[in-house]
Amino acid sequence: MKSGKKIVKIGFDLDGVIVDKPFLIPKALLERLSRGKQENELHYRYPKTKLERRIRKLSHFYLFRPPLRQNINFIKDLKKQGCKLYLVSSRYSFLKRETMVWLEKRKLNNVFEKVFLNLNDKQPHLFKREVLERLNLDYFFEDDKRIVDYLKKKISSAKIYLVNSKQLIPPVFKDVKA
Numbered sequence: 001m002k003s004g005k006k007i008v009k010i011g012f013d014l015d016g017v018i019v020d021k022p023f024l025i026p027k028a029l030l031e032r033l034s035r036g037k038q039e040n041e042l043h044y045r046y047p048k049t050k051l052e053r054r055i056r057k058l059s060h061f062y063l064f065r066p067p068l069r070q071n072i073n074f075i076k077d078l079k080k081q082g083c084k085l086y087l088v089s090s091r092y093s094f095l096k097r098e099t100m101v102w103l104e105k106r107k108l109n110n111v112f113e114k115v116f117l118n119l120n121d122k123q124p125h126l127f128k129r130e131v132l133e134r135l136n137l138d139y140f141f142e143d144d145k146r147i148v149d150y151l152k153k154k155i156s157s158a159k160i161y162l163v164n165s166k167q168l169i170p171p172v173f174k175d176v177k178a
């Protein structure tokens with residue numbers, strides 16, 4: 001990268017952007033489990049029992065969670081272009097180990113300047129808002145429509161994009177070079 005140019009800072013959600021949903025588990029059930037029942041209110045549930053957390057941990061074993069290769073290749077490309085990249089995942093504290101193992105196995109542990117995990121088990125949208133405000137990112141990629149809508153309302157400095165396994169990082173973004 002040439003000197004004097006602004007360094008572009010880009011953040012990524014993990015699940016649904018870099019990590020695919022686990023196969024065999026229907027998406028609707030996953031969402032129900034993480035989101036609780038209310039449709040209108042933005043609230044995500046924390047698995048309260050030990051058994052529930054154990055199941056959640058097991059379902060995050062790296063072989064159950066395939067990588068979204070196209071997005072990952074794109075992310076690595078941005079890194080080569082000199083962008084500063086940040087991972088902002090609202091995975092709860094009990095998934096820290098599984099998350100770090102996943103990143104290591106997929107050789108992504110050196111791609112990000114910093115990995116932010118929700119270690120204080122806050123509500124995911126609040127956690128992401130806090131981190132985004134602190135990082136002052138230029139762009140953020142997220143697969144949860146409700147979080148995208150929330151962040152768009154609260155954060156004006158970053159451009160927030162909705163992406164997922166079917167709707168990859170928008171090609172138009174490839175023109176925005178560092």
Ligand SMILES: [Mg+2]
Pocket residue numbers: 013014015016017142143144
């Ligand atoms: Mg996600």
